[in-house]
Amino acid sequence: MLIQRALSRARVLSTSRYFSSLSSIQMHIINLPKSPPFSFSSNNHGCNFLKSKPSSSVYVPFVSSPYSTAAFSLGKSSRKGVVPLAALLQIGGVQIAKDDVVKENDPTNNVPDSIFAKLGMQLHRRENHPLGILKKTIYDYFDTNFPGKFEKFDDLCPIVTVKQNFDDVLVPPDHVSRSYNDTYYVNSDTVLRCHTSAHQAELFRNGHTHFLVTGDVYRRDSIDGTHYPVFHQMEGVRVCSPEDWSGSGMDGTAYAATDLKRSLEGLAKHLFGAVEMRWVDTYFPFTNPSYELEIFFQGKWLEVLGCGVTEQAILHASGRTDIVAWAFGLGLERLAMVLFDIPDIRLFWSSDERFTSQFSEGKLGVKFKPFSKFPPCYKDMSFWINDGFTENNLCEIVRGIAGDLVEEVTLIDNFTNKKGMTSHCYRITYRSMERSLTDDEINELQLQVREAVQNKLNVVLR
């Protein structure tokens, strides 16, 4: 979970005023601060676009949601209508040009090309994709158990303000998840949302009482089979009012907590069958009490979601004083990987027919049949690090060059010499999900990685 992970662990789940017609979009101009809050030396490396189709060809159709657009202004180029066609996205009715999001020479921006290439892909909106199938199965559960109650949003723009992403959900100002090391900043006021909770406050403010928000979320991270800088979450929220709890003998919070647990146990059963479940007390800034739901599945305890009773301060700030609410957030990849037996998170992005053809709408839990496992290729690199070095920065460079050919980056040696200099040795595992890699191509990639790491991270290769 975002917040817990920032405090240390599992990351795949860990979860404005928008109008669908362009004329009614309320724009907020992005003001670049005069002095950058951070000096970030390793952002904006020259990355490849990873998709076979350039992002300019991605078109996301309008949906009739009042929240389907962005709370940010389009950059200068698009306001003037001069948008480079090579990189123009349309998300929920808003056009986003590449240079609105990727600003090579702006130290308040750390979004690489490779991340821009993912904006607008919206895997969760593909009906025959494991994430779309899972989303739909969760919708079905809420539609059956709360007929006509839950509104669904799956096209809210992932570019949100810092206020929406953090302040509105009470993430403390000094919280590590706000750092440039963990979050993609478009500028110091605007980020790529790192959880779908970023939309809660506004939906409350606009009077919504039962809603599911599904979307792509973005986090700078290390590289392995379960972590990818873009993944998908679903946020669910239900408001309870005094009429709900008045006859129950409970106060609002106790009622909401009971209703939350009952509803989410039902959801887990709907997804996983009759499994053993347990509730674990935890902490989130936005809920109190807060819990995690775990199920015993395939021989181990698996965290399914984080949830809790919404902090009253969030409801009050949204102008709601007489209600309580419960909320949950879950990571779609995390659940889809176990439900469909998908062994590597990169596969969700594969357009290889041998992957895509295995899934179809309505078929949750069809087991993925690996088409083959190609051999890995390992390359080690050692360097003296400097004070600003972080593994996330390194991983972003590797990902930017090797794309989805990189499977894992692992620290395999770490020592400090008598002069106080620290050396790290990383093993990079290259492996394609789709084909055998040649020595020449890996050597070429590794050469580029070494050069970029040296130049952008200012480390000294050994």
Ligand code: DAH
């Ligand atoms: N936003 C959390 C995360 O990304 C997930 C989450 C936890 C959402 C608890 C919630 C919640 O709404 O109540 O880690």
